[in-house]
Amino acid sequence: MSNTQDRIPLKARKVSFSWDDTPLHWVPGDPFTTHTINVLHLLLPAGERWFVHVYKQVLPYIRDERLREDVIGFIGQEAMHSQAHDEVLPHLREQGLDPTPYTAQVDWLFEKLLGDRTLPPGRARRWWLMERVAIIAAIEHYTAFLGDWVLGAEELDRRGADPTMLDLLRWHGAEEVEHRSVAFDLFMHVDGDYRRRVRTWATAFAALVFLWQRGARFFMENDPTLVDGRATFKDFYVRGRRGTLPATGDMLRSIPRYLSRTYHPSQEGSTAQAVAYLAASPAALAAEKGAA
C-alpha cells in the first residue's frame, strides 16, 4: 500500500495553455532536445486515454476503498494530461509539423493491439486485463522518473526554454510524482505476480525505447526548418550529460530498482517537490482560480 505520510488526495487540475507564443524550437537552438521531448505529445494523448479505458474496467476488482479513491483520482488526472498534450498538436501542425502519420500508428497500437480484444468473460479476459494493469504500472515507473527529472531540469531554464511548455511538462511531471504509487499499488492489489511484473516491464521498456526513437526521428526528419534532420543515440547521450534530457546512466540505474522485489514507487522522487511546484505553477494556479 502507499506510503501513508506521502498520501494526498488526488485531484485533476483543469489546466489550459496558450501555445501562440511558443516557438517551433522551444529549447532555443536545440531542435533535438525540443523534438525528443515533443514525442510526449505524440504518445501521451493515446497512451493516457488507454490508461483510463483499462482502469475503468479494473474498478470492480478493487476491494480497498482508499485504493479505489486513488484510482479514481488517477483516472481524472490522466484524462486531463491526455487532453493537455493533445492540444499541442494543432500548434505543431500550424508550424509545418504534421504529426498525423505518427499518431495514427500510436492510436492503432493503443486502441487495437492493446485494446479489449474479443475475449469471452472469464480467465482469458481477466488475464489480458491483468497484463495491461501490469504494463501501466511499468509505464508509470517511467512517467514518475521523467516527472522527477523535469522538475529538477534547471538546465532547460538556463537555456531559455519556453516557459509555457516548461509549465505543461512540470505540471504534468508533478502530478506524475504525486500519483506515482497508484498504478503499482493497484497492480499489487489485484495481481502482483512477480513474473508478470518482469515480463510486462520488458514489453513496456522495449516499446517505449522503440516508439521514442522513432518519434524523435520522425520530428527531426519532418521539421521544415532542418535540412538534414537526424536523431541518433549519441545526440541523446550528449543531451543527457548536458542536462537538457535525462542522463543515460540514470535511466539504466532505474531498471534494477523497478525489478527489485522490495521496489515501491514511494522510494522514487519527492512528493514535497511535486506539491511545491503545483503550488506555484501558473497553469495549476489559474485552474484553481477557475475552479473557485
Ligand SMILES: [Fe+2]
Ligand atoms: Fe500523466
Ligand SMILES: [Fe+2]
Ligand atoms: Fe501517471
